[in-house]
Amino acid sequence: MNKLIEVEQVSFAYEPGMNVLNQLSIAFAPGVTAVLGENGAGKTTLMKLLKGLLKPTAGRIKIGGRDTRQYSAAEIARHVGMIFQNPDEQIFKSSVLDEVMFGPLQIGQSPAEAKERALAALAALDLSDVEKENPYDLSYAARKRIGIASILAMNPEAIIFDEPTIAQDQQGLRRIGQIMSELKAEGKTVIAILHDMEFAARYCERIVLLARGGVIADGPPALVFANDDWLRQAGVKAPGLVRLGQALQLSQTTVTVEQFSQAFRTEKLRAD
Amino acid sequence: MAKGAFRLTTLGIVMIPVAVGINFIGKQLANTLNLPIWLDSIGTILSAVIAGPWIGAISGFVNNLFFGLTMDGGLSIWYGISSIAIAMAAGVLAALGWFRSLPKAIVAGIIVAIVSAIVSTPINVLLWGGQTGKAWGDLLFGMLIGNGVNIWLASFIDELLLDLFDKVVVAALVYFIALGLPKRLTQGIRSAETAVRK
């Protein structure tokens, strides 16, 4: 089933009458999708609906063809993993390995399989050497990576990152970007709620803009970032390189440094 | 003021509202999970175990003072004494190493329960004529005084029946939580404490 997650005309309100999402429809398939928009646009609410933590007030969400109303949150956890923004709101075990094994054990993996997947996840997040340490003896950025590892170890088909770039340095950002690319290579569906435009431009092949509970743009970075009107509606600034390219009247919307230098050479310098 | 002293005091002072908050959330969680138990003294006993009897005692007293002043019209202020006693007992037991293994922690829980019952009984007698408000305990209390058992003893048994289960479970939970605390935290608190003694 290619269309793993389908959102059909979904509305949601925490308090009656105050809709956070208004008849929103979208589908998430394998690949890396960035979800952007101002705070309050409904990004996290949408993700909690996908996770089955919230039930839509109207419309339907289907995971693997089945309506989420028929799943419990624990059952959905096997298919869709969510990495929350603040790791300190879930870490409680006294060693990094036990923490990462908690999720897999909860969804019924055998201890052996859970340990094996946990070790693989720790390696992917460069945490193998602190396996026995207490997570709170490490830095906040390290705990954020532990949060990511504890979901990867559950091996879900779809993985949602809620603000993975917060408090990460360059090295951390590159590592998280690599993880997303590897997950894409394994055919997983990756959804990332982001504010870091450069990160979105560099690692995501599809950009979704949310505003006032609805989707106002959905397409490749070059298309979405070129449209100032969409960006203004979503209260989002285009990545630096796009703004640089526009200021120099480059016809092509350049998203990476290589694309920019290529476009500048061919259009401006008439070289090679 | 000695340099170390005021640092502990500030560190200790900041810890106390956290301990009271944990008492409150512990009770609420036990409620939402509808567990057949109070669990409203985890914060007090944990602070006594990791930061010593004094911090624990202050947490206990401030806990009852706060809820008396904001929620239950002064009633829990009467029981402030027993919160102090519970914390002191737990703090001393922890210092003597009685929270180093699970069996020891359970024994510590029993001792804390006994201390709690001893200190709460006079308050129960004064306020409620010896009862505690929990159906089973009060029924037993009635039968005991019906057969001429001294009212103080009957009230003590009524309270102990109640406290034993609650405090032993709290002691066990505190044992597991304290076991998993990061070095950075326990050293931070202990170094603040030793700074005072130097």
Added chain:
Amino acid sequence: MIRMQQFTYRYSEMARPALEGINLVIEPGECIGLLGSNGAGKTTLCYAIMGLIPHFFQGDLTGEVRVNNQPVAKMDLAAMSRQVGMVLQNAANQLSGTKMTVEEEIAFGLENFAIAQEEMRERVDWALEILGIAGIRKRNPYQLSGGQLQRVAIASVLVLKPQILLLDEPTSQLDPKGTEEVYQVLRQLRKEGITILLAEHKVEMLAQCCTRLIVLNEGKIMADASPHAVLGHPSLPDWGVEAPVFTQAYQAVVQPHHGEKVPITLRETIERLNQYEQAYRG
């Protein structure tokens, strides 16, 4: 203003020193950006200048930190906070947590210093104005957006009128709107003549408002120069820091030789690339 001589410090529970052989002089009115990967020692440097090392953190310390020519180790924290203010990374921890409105929370420090009520009111209004949060003065501090909470944290330190303000990654938890709000405040503070030391990962923001950049890596100062010199340095990636995306674009096109001044903001890059285009086609 601030002088650090051969300052080395190791936390008691860590094997490696967090800062090693730091020599630094900060003059009044400067706006210094502190760059470096996580664990490079940015926070520790702020603690050292603020006096939290040694007053709060026991550990092995050699060398000296002087603020206005007085050794920090000799002064107590309260006296220090009249000269140096520090804004923590997690704004929620900055608040006393005992006041129900923003303005009372900001005045908390002044109450402890027994400042007369009249002057307290003036200072709080001044700080609210500068931080642009006069509109939320009656709100509960724990019901604010990230950007607002961070500005309340800055105001709560600013009212003590320090000459130097240390900010430890003030925008790391904020979205672009919140980040922009904080940087507008920093530009405003510079107009007030306050010296700023700012630890930050967002290189584009530092490039716009700093007069000087310092790069820390594993506790040692790798570079301490103008933003253009530092952000053009070839071994920047080895220190775990990336140049602004504009600088990278310029370098990819022009391949400048080492030492040549590189553009670091959007405006500069546009100018330099237009000039380069004319020169190339001329």
Added chain:
Amino acid sequence: MNTPSLYREQNTFFHKRMDPLSKLLLVCCLFIDAFVVPTLPGACLLALLTVGLLYLARELGRAVKILAGCALLLISIFLIQGLFYQNNQTVLLQVGPLSFYREGISYALKISLRVITMIAAGSLLVLTTSPTDLLEACVRRGVSPRLAYMLAAILQIIPLMMRNAAKIQEAQEARGMAVRGSLSTRFRAFLPLLTPLILSSFVNIQERSMALEVRGFSLGGPRTFYRSEPVYKGMLPVRFVLIGSTLGILCWRLFG
């Protein structure tokens, strides 16, 4: 976000024109009176008086909710004391095999009236006084600002912790942890829900105490107040009346 305090803004004598410390004195006096009043009619009058004050403060409704908390307990006191009170002699009521004695019932009545007076008095303070006003009034009269800090900090930290506890539950459920089900499932869910809150709160105390130090928290010595002290007129005579009445009841008890 409401704080755990039950205080609600209202426009009555007790909310607006009686200062917090006088209300504290009122509650203490009523507590003493409740224990000292010698006779049953006296206790009854006292309880009625206190409930009357609640009615004047327009908080009788919510006070009854606090009182309902121990209504069950009071009823069980009547049952148990009625049946088993030590010096029961004269049977008052025969219900099948159970015989309720006069002495037991009157002892239970004495306890109940005392509890009603105390809780009504306590509720009067709790429902009509904002905790921050009470704490500030105490600190102005010399109570240590550190104790005031702790009590005031709890007021804000509880709603914050409740919000975090909700987020923790979401995060743990998202990792497949079940919260409903058998007693053992629910019990096993307790630590994964509470421990993250404990760890993240305790790890923050170091940073919080630094922030307090940097803002002169442990300076001690004279301090000032941002809010100007509200002026209450005519509180002195009220305080004299309170103390006078309590001394009166005390004398009644001793020489009555």
